[in-house]
Amino acid sequence: MLQYTLKRILLAVPVVIFISVIVFYIIQLPPGDYVSNYAAEMSVAGEVFTQEDMAAMRADLGLDRPVFEQYLIWVRDIVVHGDFGFSFNYNKPVMAVIQQYMGLTLTVSLVTMAFQYLVAIPVGIYCAVKQYSAGDYFFSGLSFLGMATPHFLLAVILMFLSYTWFGDPLLGLFSAEYVNAAWSMDKAMDLAKHMVIPVIVIGLSGTADLIRVMRGQMLDELNKPNVVTARAKGLSERKILLKYPTRAALNPIVSTFGWSLTSIFTGSTITAIVLNLPIQGPVMFNALLGQDMYLAGTWLLFMALLTVLGTLISDILLAWLDPKIRTEFRGT
Amino acid sequence: MTTQTAHAQQPLLRVQDLKIRIRLDNGVMQAVDGVDFEIRQGQTLGLVGESGCGKSLTSRALIGINPKECETTGDITFMSPSESGKPVELLSLNPNGRQIRAIRGRRIAMIFQEPMTAFSPMYTIGNQIMEAILLHRTKNKKEAKKIALEMLSKVGISDQEKRFDQYPHEFSGGMRQRAMISMALSCNPELLIADEPTTALDVTIQAQVLELMKELQQEFGMAILLVTHDLGIIAEMCDEVAVMYLGKIVEQAPVKELFANPKHPYTKGLLKSMPRLGGDRSRRLDSIEGSVPVPIDMPPMCGFYDRCKDRIDGVCNRMAVPATRIADNHTVRCFLYSEPGEANSHVQAHP
């Protein structure tokens, strides 16, 4: 197992390096750079940047150097100093920016995720056991609906409904008075209130997929002879359901958990923009838009790493969950 | 043939007019159509027939583990000696209820054809064997494990401690079936239903497993319902045999009688298609022409009509065939042995 993991990690290294190159290239791809973005933004407020101003700024930020040089410097600093560069937009080291948003990002992602799994797994089981019942149609229909509605529109509509019904569109994650307040019961409640819409919007579509997978897997497992064996042993239906088909059906779901790693750390970007959630997704989106390259670059690199890592975790989870693969590893 | 014990003549399970219907998109399939038989304590009844004849459904219906799409009617009466033979109507019990579950695995155990899929790949063999023991015999895990290890050794699995913690995929096919048998017998059942127990195994392993089953039957004194398509196994294992074709028992007799004196054309065909040790090797094995029809919306007629060499046109394809008792313990369902006019006379399948 260890050897396998090491080998996989080793294989991932060239992939990540290659990705970092592409990442850097992609950020450079759109015309303009951070300075021109900045100048454009400031010109809206009436501040004028001449070409000399911009050139001077470029020189200060090292943006006047060739791309590959910028890349090499960036990578050198990462490797040598663990320094991921500086966010021009935030005037902060990249890591500080990422840290700033990490807490709430993880909160939102994990809560939505917990919601997804807690809802999807029982509902998936229910829909499989009661296949073609009214309940099956209802839940399947609901989850399909959640999947078929574009997030941003659903979010806006829910926000507007919340405003018309309760007078509060529930923007962001906290009411104004709690944003900078210390943690308290009230603040937590406020957060919970504001989580409702994001959880519905982000959760619903993910739930739809999960329900489908779970239902399908369960239907497969329910038809397996080992269920009949268990029944012949005199086990109760509930015990059979939980011990045999459910356990087996969870395998692919749990093992694809690694794939969600990236989304846990970014959150849903579009929904977050619409709902004004202070999480990584929009921050990164703006970094990309504004060509805040080290921030965007670090983030993309991080994402790529997480994807590679996520695949690895998935594979390991799969091995760990499946006795067959597990014993193979034990053997070698 | 197994040694008859003192209480051998006591009936253990009686099946009367068992019918199983399955609803399909294109009609209702009469998978099992009026099956009657009886199993006595300690006796081995063979249920033989080709694929799709309904023998598996019949065997599973006994403990109510068919899928819920199967509509089952008729009477299945179980007379457990441990309840001093008090008859219990199995079909009238809630199929998921406590009562039937107390019988499943405990009084009537079952082993399956594919030990690989019948075990869950997710749990160790030990875990799955202990499950029934914990359910029916003891709540104590240590004790349960002890029983399980004992059972494993009884079925001839050495190094039980290690085997106990292994997963099904680490067992060979024969080993798995042994484990399956140990699991089925771990609660001292009074009836063991063996559904094609050796079909998936190599021939040498088959013999070992069958031998094992025989030994264990003697030791535990249980009755066996052996479901198979293999007449050889029947000959080796059973006291009595019922031949099923298209949801009906077409002939039933003690093993010797059946082999010596087959009556139904289908039985005859089956016997002819069986290779014999020391038989004429140059002789080609006979096969039964044609294939089994689908029993959906079948008119009342003999199911074997299309394939039968001795069919009587205008009779066999016009009305349902009644069972005819041609000897004390030999019944057959064929117009060759009964007058069409007697079509409605009911004959009990047991002697």
Place this chain on the structure above:
Amino acid sequence: MKPMTVFGRQKPANLEPEGRKDVNYSSQWRLMVLRFKKHKLARISLAVLALLYVCALLAQFLAPYSLESYDSKYVNAPPMKLRFVDADGKFHIRPFVYELQSTRDPDTMRKIFASNPEKRYALKFFVKGERYKFLGVIPTSTHLIGVEQPGRIFLLGTDALGRDMFSRILLGSQVSLSIPLVGVGISFILGLIIGGVSGYFGGWMDSVIQRIIEIIRSFPTLPLWMALSAAIPPRIPVVRMYFYIVIIFAFIEWTGLARVVRGKFISLKNEDYVVAAKIAGVGDAKIIAKHLLPGLISYLVVATTLAIPGMILAETAMSFLGLGIRAPATSWGVLLQEAQQIENIALYPWKIIPLATVIITVLTFNFLGDGLRDAADPYKR
């Protein structure tokens, strides 16, 4: 006998009317069709989709107005009622609409619409309207429905420029329903070729291709979109823009299909009949064409169908981010992007109607895909 599995749509194998003994190419397809026919939801979905596509194809004819029928008199007008009974309680066989009169609220500047029962415009068929090319070829000015000038008919209201929403939805479907098809088509070909090469030949080619796929998939799609749409040169006409967007979609999508193809190729190439063909000295091309593709095509059809709804939604997301098609070219994404403005949701809720068409399309594609999957792969879900 195998344990019977009689759950749901599955029937026991041995009861299959078409014996499985001689599974050949055509009977596999026939089986698929048969099974598909049993899937009611999928059948309905197929019908709905067919209708949608026919509507898209004939959109110019079906739509009463064009995309450029701006009219300041009818800005943000609500949907009109199609009436049969007039103000005097008189019944008319031919449905009609009242003339729409607009005034502006002097305080809020909101357009206020009132129907004028004095003036009725009967719904007519095959009316002359704006000129267009039927099916892109035949110039004509006949529209299926309409009312006589100067009357107007806005079945689903109008937008902020006074354009008929009904017409826009219809005409928008041309883009929204074809982008995914073309996109999937391209990714289908890419996926088939690359995945096939990867799976069939294996070895170093497989490794390289797999790494590339891994890298592409490692990317969050958002920056990829952004980068690629930024790479689209300025001042290109809408049609080309549209084409580029298709390419972007395809570029991201093919990796998924390639994986499916590769997986199937690997499992199929070890099948006895393929090995036998190989030993018999049959060429690679022939093996692929004769033995591998037929076994694969049904899976691809399913994978493709299920990839389409994702693309429809992606198109709307791209429009939301301002990376997609822009007015006056219209797609459902453009319409939804307009609808999501608070002003529209608050004051002109009929602009959300395109959402229904998106949902219906996505759902029907999903149901169709599910049905096809069940049909193509009856023994495995």
Place this chain on the structure above:
Amino acid sequence: MKQGKYLAVFLVLITIITAGCSNNNAKNTAVQTNQTPKETKAAPNSEPAQSQASGTSAKEAPMLVSLVSAGTLPPLEERLPEKPDVMVEPVVDEIGRYGGKWTMAWTGPGDKWAVGQPTEEALFRFNKDGSGIEPNVAKSYEVNENSTEFTIHLRKGMKWSDGVPFTADDVLFYWEHMLTKETFGKKIYDAYYSVDPVSGDKALATVTKVDDYTFKVVHKYPSVQFLERVAIDNKWFFAPAHFHKTILPEFVGEAKALEIAKQWGFEDTTSFLKETGYYYWLYPQIPTLRPWVAKNDPNGDQFIMERNPYYWKTDADGKQLPYMDQLVATKIQDPSQRLLGTLAGDFNLSTFGAQDFTVLKENEKKGDFRVIPWQQPAWSTSGIQLNQTVADPNLRKLFQDIRFREALSVGVNRSEIAEIVTNGIADPIQASVPEGLVGYQDGWADQWAAFDPDRANALLDELGLTKRDKNQFRLFEDGKDVTITIMDSSQDNAKFTELLKKYYEDMGIKTNVKIVDQATLQELKYSNQVPASIENISVVNVAFRPDTLVPLRVLTPWYGQYGLFVSTGGKEGVKPEGDVAKILEYWDQIKAAKTTEEINSLSTEIVKLHMKNQWIIGYAGPTPTLVVASNKMANVPQNMIWADEFRSLGAAHPAQFFLKG
């Protein structure tokens, strides 16, 4: 809703600033209140008695009272400047009460001006109707006969927000160690240069300290508009010396400065000094003179500015301003959130464009707010600028032909544009100087404004664009197609560009609209790749801010590379000719002008050339900016001008806004 009425309040925009203007501040403000009697009349007379009652008792905010009694803050008298030097802010409607928060939305630190302008305290600021400047941080000033020597007096006893006295040294420090050394990334502003009318020689002013509260700016040549230019270019002509001495490399050394920068989280000193020297109001560590000072990290989800206990203004009752305790800016990611938040009452004073008028008005009651339109000095809200130096020679010739511009002007139905694009708010008029501003020309608004497609087509035919392609689009005589490519950076103008495209194409002119992001647009402008743009001109007075009307730089689309030619001193770009060259001549004369009259008449000449050539074609008149204030928010003035020159919302003097109980 018609622009004329509001803009009529401009009597004369540029009042003559004479030596007589150097009266003291109290007098000045008294005049000010007299000038705007309309506002007091328009005041809602809700509970004035109550607020009056609560107002008279305390002269400072309760939150400061407790600090004073705790001994952590000196008493009010010690914090305010000496009595005669306290600035009394004229109150718009009524004396306010203390407390509450001004809640607003911003898009984060990039939106720094959203909190910067309303809290800004300039040395001199424009008076309320924008007709001239008045002392603000400065107490008063004197200027000599030929406008070369400006003596500026500061307020005695005035303090920075950390309690350190504010003196002429802070001005001198800023001048000597920051501005002239260009430490914060800005070049020395044009305002500080005077120009010799004869030789064109540019000379930098000298700044000298007279005493602790007086300093003198001396120009080599007359600089009539010096104070106005300072009020626009360099709003604050001072910096907290005691603070900057602790971070400027000049004082602490390069290495130490870098170390400090790193401590603050910056990577290099350049951006550190720029941020701290220019965008200082975002940093809690830096003392300011503003009514509210930064309280936390602006990068967070909520930026809080809290009252400056040393704020140097009071209301007429002697109550220290500001009334409101805090300014809370919540970060938003999408403009719709500002709207939704305002509807829901989350934001109690925000500003919107006219496009949100209806939805805001419709929800006025439910949301308990009021919509106050502020007029903009814009020439148009929907219009087009044709790049006179467009790269394609065919197009350039065409764009430079006045007949082509007339064709594009009369070929579009302005009523339709005004109705659809501005929801009927704007007038269907030509781009022109709004009434009341310098250079207003009677009848200009109607020039080429009537919809006349026949005339448009006739003009185009006359230009030789008679060939047509298969789609009926016009072709040049050499067979190349005539295509106008409009570049824009926002999707908000989609309605207008769609309509424009339709009308242009009806004339046979193929039109493409290309939306690129702002940065790209900027790049494209520099590389002369923007053939046409729909940017609008909004300028109070060309003499204050010439760059959109006079080709001095690159960013305004209509003059394209002419600007590059001027800004590079003729090294690059296209040499201006004809009327464009004339505009530049007039501009040179303005720079060296000796009197305001002279400047005004030259400005008018520049505007007249614009009228003659109509390089900027307008299809709908200006629309107002909407100030949306909660009904609790009082003292928000009406009938104001929304202009960057007047610091937008800052012109309303937000320190005297208050929340009713």
